[in-house]
Amino acid sequence: MKTALSLLALLLIAPQGAALANEEPQSSYRESSAKGSHRAGKEGEKKPARPAKAGEGKEAARLKALEQENSRLRQELAQKSGVAAAPGAEAASPEGALAELKAGNGRFAAGTRTRTQMGYNDIALRQTLAKGQAPFAVIVTCSDSRLGDNFIFDQELGRLFTVREAGNCPDTQSLASIEYAVEHLGSKVVVVMGHESCGAVKAVLESGPTPLPGNLWSLQSAMCGLVDSVHHPAGESMAVHMSHLVEANAVRQAKVVLTRSGIVEHLCKAGKLSVVPAVYDLASGQVRFLPAITSEAPKSEAHH
Numbered sequence: 001m002k003t004a005l006s007l008l009a010l011l012l013i014a015p016q017g018a019a020l021a022n023e024e025p026q027s028s029y030r031e032s033s034a035k036g037s038h039r040a041g042k043e044g045e046k047k048p049a050r051p052a053k054a055g056e057g058k059e060a061a062r063l064k065a066l067e068q069e070n071s072r073l074r075q076e077l078a079q080k081s082g083v084a085a086a087p088g089a090e091a092a093s094p095e096g097a098l099a100e101l102k103a104g105n106g107r108f109a110a111g112t113r114t115r116t117q118m119g120y121n122d123i124a125l126r127q128t129l130a131k132g133q134a135p136f137a138v139i140v141t142c143s144d145s146r147l148g149d150n151f152i153f154d155q156e157l158g159r160l161f162t163v164r165e166a167g168n169c170p171d172t173q174s175l176a177s178i179e180y181a182v183e184h185l186g187s188k189v190v191v192v193m194g195h196e197s198c199g200a201v202k203a204v205l206e207s208g209p210t211p212l213p214g215n216l217w218s219l220q221s222a223m224c225g226l227v228d229s230v231h232h233p234a235g236e237s238m239a240v241h242m243s244h245l246v247e248a249n250a251v252r253q254a255k256v257v258l259t260r261s262g263i264v265e266h267l268c269k270a271g272k273l274s275v276v277p278a279v280y281d282l283a284s285g286q287v288r289f290l291p292a293i294t295s296e297a298p299k300s301e302a303h304h
């Protein structure tokens, strides 16, 4: 229900998203097959055998490297049994979990996804995960269709516990989801990830004091005071201002997670968890991680 509302909200408030949605995802895998079918020409005609070109050699090498990586992951999976050794459980510390997310996002941004590229072990993976889960990270992010955290961090099923709400504003049920993951599943990091050109942030900015229709007012409530907290100097473009608002909102919502959850705060103080705000860039695919929120953060800044 929540997800449906969030999606509806995005549809209502982010009309520019419709145009962007027509853009093909950056996937060399998809591009190469699309080009291949285009070249095949007439209906029913098979691609003629021809000598491999330099680019095709590079593609073959890339696929070979992927197969090797997948073979390694298959072996890794075969050694696991039970929840204690479930996929993701090897990230044993907040630092290790964050490093894994950074590495995965590096692969995604470079167009070299491995863990999510080949569907190397779907059946074996599902069988392992049916016994339990140990997602090493919780990702709190926007419902925007251009954000898929498994792709963005190149992590297959079982490794990320996801909460998605328009504007990445965690409500009480979101906090319950986060608490379940960090308390019962052992997640080591909570990343609160906003994104450039967020329709929810834009709607709150543009509506000013006028209440948004339907349940969309709840976005204004969750971001109450955000616009006033970010100075907009004369001459600064709206795009730059939006970017500052998105970053400020990610930090603010990360503080909400820490200050509204005693469970999260306790684990952070014990060094077993960290809460990290981040901003995702739609075009480059890169996630910019911001400094972790500490429990010393002034509670007065989270207007909840």
Ligand SMILES: [Zn+2]
Pocket: 142, 143, 144, 166, 167, 168, 195, 197, 198, 199, 200, 201
């Ligand atoms: Zn958004």
